[in-house]
Amino acid sequence: MSEEAKPIPATAPPAAAPAAEGAPAEGGAEQSKKGAKKAEAKAKKEAEKARKAAEREAAAKASGAGAAAEDLAKDNYGNISPTYKSEAKRVRLEEITEQDVGQLVKIRGTLQNSRAQGAKIFFFQLGKGVETIQGVMAVSQEGKPISKQMVKWMGTVKLESIIMVEALVQKPLEPVKSCSISGFELHVQKLYIVASAPETLAVSVATASRAVGGVDEEEELSKAAEGLSVQDKDAVPVAHLSTLLDNPVIRKRAPVDRAIQDIRNEVQYLFIEFLRSKGFKKFEAPGLIATASEGGANVFELPYFGKSAFLAQSPQQSKQCEIAGGRERVFCIGPVYRAENSNTPRHMTEFTGLDLEMEIEEHYHEVMHMLEGVLLYIFAGLEKNCAREIELVRSIYPSEKFLLPADGKEVRLTFAEAQKLLREEGPEEFRNVKDDEDMSTPQEKALGALVRKKFNTDFYVLDKFPLVARPFYAFPDPENPEISNTYDFMMRGQEILSGGQRLHLPEEVEKGMRNKGLDPNSPGLKAYVDVFRGAGVPPHGGGGIGLDRVVSWYLALPSVHLACAYPRTPKRLGP
Amino acid sequence: MSEEAKPIPATAPPAAAPAAEGAPAEGGAEQSKKGAKKAEAKAKKEAEKARKAAEREAAAKASGAGAAAEDLAKDNYGNISPTYKSEAKRVRLEEITEQDVGQLVKIRGTLQNSRAQGAKIFFFQLGKGVETIQGVMAVSQEGKPISKQMVKWMGTVKLESIIMVEALVQKPLEPVKSCSISGFELHVQKLYIVASAPETLAVSVATASRAVGGVDEEEELSKAAEGLSVQDKDAVPVAHLSTLLDNPVIRKRAPVDRAIQDIRNEVQYLFIEFLRSKGFKKFEAPGLIATASEGGANVFELPYFGKSAFLAQSPQQSKQCEIAGGRERVFCIGPVYRAENSNTPRHMTEFTGLDLEMEIEEHYHEVMHMLEGVLLYIFAGLEKNCAREIELVRSIYPSEKFLLPADGKEVRLTFAEAQKLLREEGPEEFRNVKDDEDMSTPQEKALGALVRKKFNTDFYVLDKFPLVARPFYAFPDPENPEISNTYDFMMRGQEILSGGQRLHLPEEVEKGMRNKGLDPNSPGLKAYVDVFRGAGVPPHGGGGIGLDRVVSWYLALPSVHLACAYPRTPKRLGP
Structure with missing residues (x-):
């Protein structure tokens, strides 16, 4: 019963119905409806045919050949036919070898660059994935398969269109330095448009491939309001971050964006790989929760079947519930939400959290050590697996090498030591x-510079924060109730992780809440305490890593939004 | 500057301040505050000491020994001290070997079962992770280290408490069949409560380890309202699903839940592994979106900085945007939301989607083949990697083996063939x-039974759905505009995946919208069409797999909620 895949062209519009519209109507209303649709389809097809012919005639006229000059290559270009079929061998750019030289191949890709050389030759770049190859379209002496009209038409094809190329693979006279495939080029025989780009691109891929010209949306808006030119007209054009974000399709076609996203993926894979090797189990934390577990500020609220629901600001409660349930070591990866009206390059309302939680056997530094371990593993893995991508990003966003502690030995400062240093x-x-007060962002950054100078590292831990600066579930230091068994992890002077040991006895959890002025008997907080009342819960701790921040600050990007495919801010809900 | 991890006990409450409260106040207000806290801590510590002494006295009295009988083992049991320290070797249960016999070890775990044998011996099970071991506490002749009082006290320790055991590893007289570790047992010397379970558990782990007694919340509620007994009093106690879900900590301690969650994780890992091997790139789809991309029904809406936001019902738009951006093959894993007031064992308002999208080279069956490939890979991987877990689940929820197509050959029926069969x-x-009408759930199930009988498989594909039954972005069949290049994947007669080829030309997308009565110029839909207007987009297709459904239906669980750690339904927002 398995239906074999017949090569029906993927690009075919529904118009290509078989010529059955003249058949006698057999099935009443339904059949007539079908007939009507088919007739409509046929009419559309013919209109398209006429449009195409007119287009060619115009092109021919423009070339000075006159209406009479027959275009012997007329079937070799234009919009791809719904019934397009070809015996040419389909290859992937990265798979082309010496054996393909002289062979006819077909490749679908993006038109990335094109320029005429006189009236008879046209050069272009064809891109697919990370690869690019040079294409050459040259008028053949006998006018076939390539005509002057066809070369002329090539000049009208819009950059960033998807095209289907049938070509002979050839060796170029000299290596094509501008393409990733430098040892081969494509000598076009046929070229069709699969999907045309618009007349004018909102922003060119070349511009999107440069460093953004600004990241602050408010500043940009106020500049525009004052009538100031956002960029110098004589300079190489650059795009403001908001322009890139408004045009994700073009943004994504820039190699720098691809490299950033590949690095982002690698961070996640390394995170999972390391934790699985240490016996951690994945779980999915709920996004919809009944109350704001962190105390109620900055939380999105929504109507939920006659009640209210909230979007989780962290998987805190469910992580702890997993530990209470005997899972020992768990992690989760997922979106977390902050309804904070902060419009800075450091903030988003939705971001991806890499969270873990684990039982503590003897001391909460076991957790800290695990978190240091996973981050050092990620940094080492990035250097090894993403050297090319990192280099590419650095060529656009120059940054100093991300320094790691010597000999893999962690650099840890207590909060008090850090303040003393400052x-x-x-x-x-x-x-x-x-x-006994929390650190401000400028303090953190100044500390980052001091630590870099003194300890030669961009990655370090601040331990033992004042209890007042931490959430109600923070575990107080047994030797000093003013401070807590909690830590922040820093990259280039900015926080990427917050965590610590959690209270695990219900009476202590209640006390922690009351100390923060929270009522443990309020419905939401009661549900939290109930986790610890339901059964005995072992000592535990954990932390949450901001994926977007790790990527941004590892690469020293000017905005965390550049590390996120679809950033959400108070002013941005799309695309 | 690295602060070495000193073994400060993880369980210590903040009371354990050093004895410095008599020191002269040096630092003004801050120091005095510290002093006051320390004094308070000391008082608390002494109160605790007094309480413990009283407790022991009471225990001693109860044992008939009288107040005068000194308990020589009094330091060997009770609540764990904040300054607990031990030189005993910490081991993991699964790591115990012959070499450990006769050695003193310490293990923290859960008290899972206990029974006195006369007044002098107490047997219990200690659980940690998936392992359990037998513990024996027997009064020593000289009354030390184990006293009668200590054995008596052991009878008061609540099941599901976290306890710390110091014990000699011994070989039992015969294998302990009731424990996963049958070749060793622990002869207790000391035993402390780390975190006590409550007086009465809401539901026992034994009950939570049996099949649920019912899954339909509405039925349960109406039964209760009618005063009907929800379960037969003489039968082995079982819990209704809602009782389990209300008590996640106990639910999680049941081996069957652990097995289900491990299987769930394996599905995800296999999904990622297969797709990465095929060149797919991960990406994160946004949860917050500006409009309801699927048309507006059943979508959660929330206030968003003076505007409205919606929770994504699928990553459809961003998946397509990734393809438009030249990513070629992408996947994402994340929560998706449906504001549907359906209270059935098949529905949740939040579930985990395993989504993929890829360019089509020649025919959309390439995508179907990829999806069949990843699912067959998952099923094969489960059989191989999770045999033990599957067997465990089947021992609780009996089900027939999940049948796969013979010789790895897919079973595909067109929608029309399926209806004909029905x-x-x-x-x-x-x-x-x-x-030309969609299939109902009873039809799907009946078809599942027919397919199983006829083709000997529980996994098959329905291809070529009527266009009217699919979303606006469905690609019409080039040979018949009434049907579409779309498919559903079925497991045991229930849908786990929906997908197909998508329209990729902006004018066709607009037409698709208008055919569904949608306005392509409405702000949200315009943003969708803009993806295809921004640059040429290649033909592409994909699908979304419901993770919770795959797990549930593979294991034939009575409710999809059993496959989800924190299920969300119209009536359930927590825990």
């Missing part, structure tokens, strides 16, 4: 920072 | 099913 060796304005 | 060989009520 006071004693930091900028003037931080001479009076205190050990 | 008409000709199906139950009486389906004698008149038509080829």
